[in-house]
Amino acid sequence: MKKYYAERKGLIKENLQMDLYEVLSFFYQTYMYFANKGYFKSAISGVWTGSYDNERQILPPSLAPSAEVFFTTKLQSKTVYPIYEYYESYQEETLFTVIEILYDHIAYYDYEADELIKEEPKKEFCEQINNILKLYKKGYYLEPKNGFIMEMPNEALKEQLAYDGNDMGDAVYKQLCTASEMYYRFDSNEEMKKKAINILADILESVREDVKNVLNSEYQINKNEHDRLIFDVVNSYNIRHNNGKQKTDYSKEIWYDWMMQYYTSTIITYHRLKKKHEFVF
The missing domain is CATH 1.20.120 (Four Helix Bundle (Hemerythrin (Met), subunit A))
Structure with missing residues (x-):
């Protein structure tokens, strides 16, 4: 991402550090940014086409059989999904696992090209999430090739x-x-x-x-x-x-x-x- 004047000139002398509560707040804002763009629609409800009266599901949800079941079984917890309801209570390991799952399933359907677009949303998601993770403790990093979180x-x-x-x-x-x-x-x-x-x-x-x-x-x-x-x-x-x-x-x-x-x-x-x-x- 573009570096602005203060960072480009090395004028930022102290690196900001955030605690888990602050990171959770920033994570949720970032999650909603992508959710509002429809980048988790295909993961949660699948892809539908056709008129209102004649809809046809052309791709099932990737968070199968449902997002609630998927998150619950992967984290062995009933207090993970919906994200908006539980994110404030996430522990570090829950937050990091949720981020990795979202990375795996972020996508949008291009109806003109008739294909599910994954790489572009993954790249943008990594950039935005890494801006937050690097401020937590000594810094963390969502690896953009395989989508796992590691220390910086x-x-x-x-x-x-x-x-x-x-x-x-x-x-x-x-x-x-x-x-x-x-x-x-x-x-x-x-x-x-x-x-x-x-x-x-x-x-x-x-x-x-x-x-x-x-x-x-x-x-x-x-x-x-x-x-x-x-x-x-x-x-x-x-x-x-x-x-x-x-x-x-x-x-x-x-x-x-x-x-x-x-x-x-x-x-x-x-x-x-x-x-x-x-x-x-």
Whole structure:
């Protein structure tokens, strides 16, 4: 979004911080902005066409079988939907889950094009919600590619998460997205993070020999150097195995971040190089 004068010139010296009550108020105003535009109509009531006397439902509601049932079962609570009735009592985990659900289901039907438009509303929803989330506590972020809420990432991590997978197959990209969501979600615990790293290690394991050759295609070192760095970590630091030889006395909250970002970068780099050299040769 456009940066105005004070922000552009770096004149805002203190970052505003809001408590949960304030965030809930801002969230509701944002939700109503999109609801009034009809961006949740297809999710709640489906898409209808035809005259008043001859209506035909062409798309069922995506919040099936009803919005009330959907929110109640997903959050195991009867005090979530309707949003206007319960939003003021939301706890942090309820608010974040509701936001993720709204992201998944925001859309509008373009009758002229005869299609359900999703990407444009998702993008706008992320922009508006992120303006609020960044002010809460140390800052949160609705990731616009997969729609999960995480703590505010740095720019390098944002670029990783924005990767569209156009250099790899759908199956691998789906695994990559699953691992990212599992690791970076706001409520992810140590075990979930460990499993996410395992997913990435399994991706690399399935193409282990090819990874050696592709990574060595432009950077000539012993082929086993990359391999040793990649697999010694997950095989020796209680990630994939659980035995007496494993190293467990280390700062997992720090090193897991390194492992996750390193393996993600390695997978993306491998597929980009592979595509480039297949094209060249």
